[in-house]
Amino acid sequence: MALLEVRDLTVVFQRRGEEPFRAVDGVSFDVEPGQTVGLVGESGCGKSVTSLAIMGLLPKRGATVTGTVTYDGTDLLKLSDKQMRDKRGSELGMVFQDPLSSLNPVIPIGLQVTEVLERHRGLARKEAMIEAKNLLDKVGIPDPNRRLKEYPHQLSGGMRQRALIAIALACRPKLLIADEPTTALDVTIQAQILAVMKELVQDLGTALVMITHDLGVVAGLCDEVNVLYGGKVVEKADRHPLFAEPRHPYTHGLLASIPRLDAAPGEKLTPIRGSVADNIPWAQGCAFAPRCPNALDVCVQVTPAEEDQLGRLLRCHNPVVPGTPAAEEVPV
Amino acid sequence: MALGVSKKEKIDDLADTAGVSLAASAWKRLRRSPVFLIGATIIGIFIMVSLLSPWLAPHDPSDKMLIEQVVKARNEIPPAQPGHPLGGDLQGRDFFSRLLVGSQQTLIVGVGATLIGLTGGLILGTLAGAIGGWVDSVVMRLVDVMLSLPSLLLAFSIAAMFARPSQFTVILAVAIVQIPVFARLLRGSMLAQRHSDHVLAATALGVKKGAIVFRHMLPNSLSPVIVQSTLVLATAIIEAAALSFLGLGNPDDRIPEWGQMLGDVQNVFDTHPHLAAWPAVCIIIVALGFTLMGETLREALDPKNRR
Numbered sequence: 001m002a003l004l005e006v007r008d009l010t011v012v013f014q015r016r017g018e019e020p021f022r023a024v025d026g027v028s029f030d031v032e033p034g035q036t037v038g039l040v041g042e043s044g045c046g047k048s049v050t051s052l053a054i055m056g057l058l059p060k061r062g063a064t065v066t067g068t069v070t071y072d073g074t075d076l077l078k079l080s081d082k083q084m085r086d087k088r089g090s091e092l093g094m095v096f097q098d099p100l101s102s103l104n105p106v107i108p109i110g111l112q113v114t115e116v117l118e119r120h121r122g123l124a125r126k127e128a129m130i131e132a133k134n135l136l137d138k139v140g141i142p143d144p145n146r147r148l149k150e151y152p153h154q155l156s157g158g159m160r161q162r163a164l165i166a167i168a169l170a171c172r173p174k175l176l177i178a179d180e181p182t183t184a185l186d187v188t189i190q191a192q193i194l195a196v197m198k199e200l201v202q203d204l205g206t207a208l209v210m211i212t213h214d215l216g217v218v219a220g221l222c223d224e225v226n227v228l229y230g231g232k233v234v235e236k237a238d239r240h241p242l243f244a245e246p247r248h249p250y251t252h253g254l255l256a257s258i259p260r261l262d263a264a265p266g267e268k269l270t271p272i273r274g275s276v277a278d279n280i281p282w283a284q285g286c287a288f289a290p291r292c293p294n295a296l297d298v299c300v301q302v303t304p305a306e307e308d309q310l311g312r313l314l315r316c317h318n319p320v321v322p323g324t325p326a327a328e329e330v331p332v
Numbered sequence: 333m334a335l336g337v338s339k340k341e342k343i344d345d346l347a348d349t350a351g352v353s354l355a356a357s358a359w360k361r362l363r364r365s366p367v368f369l370i371g372a373t374i375i376g377i378f379i380m381v382s383l384l385s386p387w388l389a390p391h392d393p394s395d396k397m398l399i400e401q402v403v404k405a406r407n408e409i410p411p412a413q414p415g416h417p418l419g420g421d422l423q424g425r426d427f428f429s430r431l432l433v434g435s436q437q438t439l440i441v442g443v444g445a446t447l448i449g450l451t452g453g454l455i456l457g458t459l460a461g462a463i464g465g466w467v468d469s470v471v472m473r474l475v476d477v478m479l480s481l482p483s484l485l486l487a488f489s490i491a492a493m494f495a496r497p498s499q500f501t502v503i504l505a506v507a508i509v510q511i512p513v514f515a516r517l518l519r520g521s522m523l524a525q526r527h528s529d530h531v532l533a534a535t536a537l538g539v540k541k542g543a544i545v546f547r548h549m550l551p552n553s554l555s556p557v558i559v560q561s562t563l564v565l566a567t568a569i570i571e572a573a574a575l576s577f578l579g580l581g582n583p584d585d586r587i588p589e590w591g592q593m594l595g596d597v598q599n600v601f602d603t604h605p606h607l608a609a610w611p612a613v614c615i616i617i618v619a620l621g622f623t624l625m626g627e628t629l630r631e632a633l634d635p636k637n638r639r
Contacts, residue, residue: 055536089538096536101529106551115547116537167537 001073002030003207004054004175008067011046011053011231015062023049025231025282026067029224031175036201036208038222038239040215040254044276046231047211051177054209055094056084071175090120093168093206097180099160103152109136109163110148113170120171135166139196158189162196169200176201177209182217194220215258219243227251230279230287237312247310247319249294286317294318358632368628374621382435389429390415394586399424409604418610422596430588431610437582437589438618441503441572446565448507453514454557460515461522461553462545472519475512483509487571491580499582506571510564517560521553528552555633562626566619573615590615 011024024046031037039047052058053065056076069076071092076084088094096102104112113135114128123131129148136144139162152160161181168176178197182190198221201208210222218225218239225242227235227250235248246252253272274291282303286292289299296318304315362368381388391397398410398420410420418427460471478486491497491505525531526549534548573591575581581592590611597607 057532057536085538085540087538088536094533094536096529096533098529102533104530104534104548104552107547115534115539115543119537119539119543164533 003033003035003072004031004209005070006030006050006054006067007070009050009053009069010066011049011058012064012066013062014064022231022282024053027226027228027231027233028067029226029233029236031207031209033174033207034201034205035224036210036222038218038225039209039211039228040213040218040225041228042213042254042276045228047213047228048179050228051094051179051209051211054177055088055092086120089116089173090171091173091175093171093173093176095161095164095168095176095178095181098184099157099164100152100184102164103160105152108149108151109155113148113163113167116167116170131170132166135170136163138200139163139166139169140192141166157185158192161185161189161193165193165197165200169204169206172204173206175207175209177211179211180213181210182212182214190217197221215243215254227254230276230282232282232287232315233306233313234288234315235312236314241312247312247314248316249292249318249320250288252320253291253293286315294320358629361632362628365628365632367624368632371621371624371626371628374617375625378435378618378621379439381432382439385432385436389426389432391426391429393425393429393433393588395426396424397426409600409607418606421593421607422600427607427610430593431590431614434588434590434593434611435614435618437499437587438569438572438615441499441506442565442569444503445506445568445572446510446561448503449510449564449568450514450557450561452507452511454518456511456515457518457522457557458545458550461519461526462549464526468519471515475515478509478512479516483567484571484574487575488578488580491575497580497583499587502572502575502581505575505580506568509571510568513564514557514560518553518557521556522549525549525552556630559626559630559633562622562629566622566626569615569619569622 007028009024009027010022012020012022014020027046027050029037029039039050041047049058053063054069054076056079058065065077067077071087076087079087103109110129110132113132114123114125117123117128117131118125121128132148133144136147141147141159141162147155147159147163152163155163161184165181181197182193185193194217197208200206208221210217212218222239224236224238226233227242227248229250235242235246235251237247242251243255246255250272253270256270257272259269272291278290279287280289280300281287285298285300285302286295286304289295292299294316298317302317304317306313306315308314309316309319398416401410401420402408402422402424409422410416410424412419416426416428418431421427421430456471456475460468487505487509490508491501494501494505530552531544531548534544539548572581573589573594576589576591577595579595581589585592585596593611594608594615597604601608
């Protein structure tokens with residue numbers, strides 16, 4: 001049985017007097033112990049909301065979460081606030097996007113690490129401090145004894161993110177959700193952070209849900225990839241087939257819009273035209289149709305079902321056939 | 333090898349000093365601000381004088397040593413004379429000594445009222461900001477009601493409610509008026525903290541609610557409240573003086589108080605304006621000192637001004 005089974009997860013935001021908004025619309029995926037699963041998509045496709053829903057961090061009022069999130073046999077959505085608090089930090093870890101704003105600015109790093117250890121593992125302050133030092137050591141922070149006494153603003157961006165990873169992994173959670181952990185960092189630091197995460201996840205056997213818009217991160221880390229668009233999974237495949245032969249026009253477009261080192265000089269990038277806002281509701285067809293180079297008439301009439309097509313789960317009426325060149329160039 | 337060690341130490345030292353905390357950068361800016369220096373100097377002198385006044389005052393402020401002159405000259409006010417630089421008051425007491433010792437009452441009432449008001453405001457603001465929902469609504473409506481009344485009028489009403497006025501009732505009356513200011517300020521910054529990333533991150537680590545409020549939200553919400561308290565000190569001093577002036581203060585006239593001294597000389601103001609001028613100028617200067625300090629502190633701690 002999978003460690004985490006997300007089934008038909010739907011998050012509807014409703015404000016009084018406004019149309020309800022489906023941020024996440026029937027997302028399903030599994031995470032096996034030790035596996036790394038990617039959730040990929042542009043801003044606003046529902047990746048972060050998915051992670052917050054799994055962690056039970058969405059506001060009680062205004063957000064309706066339906067479906068099931070089965071972790072180790074229990075449905076997290078049915079747990080009480082208190083039961084959920086006990087699971088967070090000890091069994092479910094989370095790393096956020098912006099390492100500076102995710103650390104408490106008025107408390108030294110050390111106390112922020114020991115806080116989790118004292119809370120979940122019942123360690124005394126002294127033991128927790130020793131453990132905290134080991135943790136900082138493990139994530140590659142030099143001179144951990146000094147860093148423990150320092151405040152977040154005294155650390156560099158990369159070190160802050162390392163510290164956050166140390167905090168998230170302090171109690172050896174079985175599942176770690178990383179919400180764009182490298183977005184706020186320099187490219188060189190990104191690589192270091194990803195290497196640290198990869199190593200620790202392997203050492204501890206932690207399953208990882210990697211949420212990102214960066215396909216480079218996916219290529220380096222993920223075993224399985226879920227591509228989200230408009231709150232639905234549009235393509236789900238293992239890493240290699242996904243990158244080798246993207247089938248969904250959206251995935252295809254994402255890959256085509258990445259600058260490549262091996263491209264001929266002068267070759268233009270192919271952006272996906274339009275923006276995430278140019279959607280049609282899933283109920284009336286395919287949300288991606290207005291931006292899709294492959295769109296057919298049927299795409300704005302019938303909702304594409306999630307089907308096993310071409311050896312993977314795909315939600316598309318007219319997938320990209322292997323061997324076709326990238327979508328036609330769009331004048332910008 | 334030795335070179336390597338010293339180099340490493342040097343790098344560490346540089347790394348230690350390179351990071352500039354908000355407090356450090358604020359202090360750097362304050363030191364260069366003449367306005368802050370003026371305010372701080374005024375406050376420094378004021379505090380020194382009030383602490384040392386029992387020794388600085390040339391005479392006992394309650395000793396009616398010049399009463400003969402008052403009686404002889406048919407209620408004439410003793411003029412300035414050797415040993416009495418500002419002369420005496422209506423009851424023949426040395427005016428200069430009363431002015432010096434009077435600073436004590438101003439300090440006690442100002443600081444006492446601000447501390448009590450701050451405590452009350454912190455409790456209400458934390459309740460409203462941390463719990464939210466109906467608690468927030470109830471507390472904030474209460475605060476709105478109190479803020480809708482002119483603060484001086486409210487202080488008078490509260491002071492007048494006590495059958496026997498004393499120093500404590502003055503402090504209490506002034507303190508209660510300050511509570512809503514602190515409560516609303518703290519609640520606002522607590523609300524901002526509630527939706528901040530690091531509170532979300534702490535929640536995602538399963539940190540308990542109490543720890544989130546007291547370790548993560550409250551310490552990050554305090555700086556505007558601390559700044560406000562220096563400004564409130566000025567208001568508290570003026571309001572306490574106003575209460576005493578109107579006879580709602582401490583009735584024990586052996587303890588000199590600037591507001592009371594002002595009230596005592598109302599009838600002779602047209603002939604002896606200096607008796608009113610001295611305590612009034614003292615009140616204004618001290619209140620100005622606290623305001624200057626508070627305003628520059630607020631500007632220095634405002635992250636928007638940080639460069």
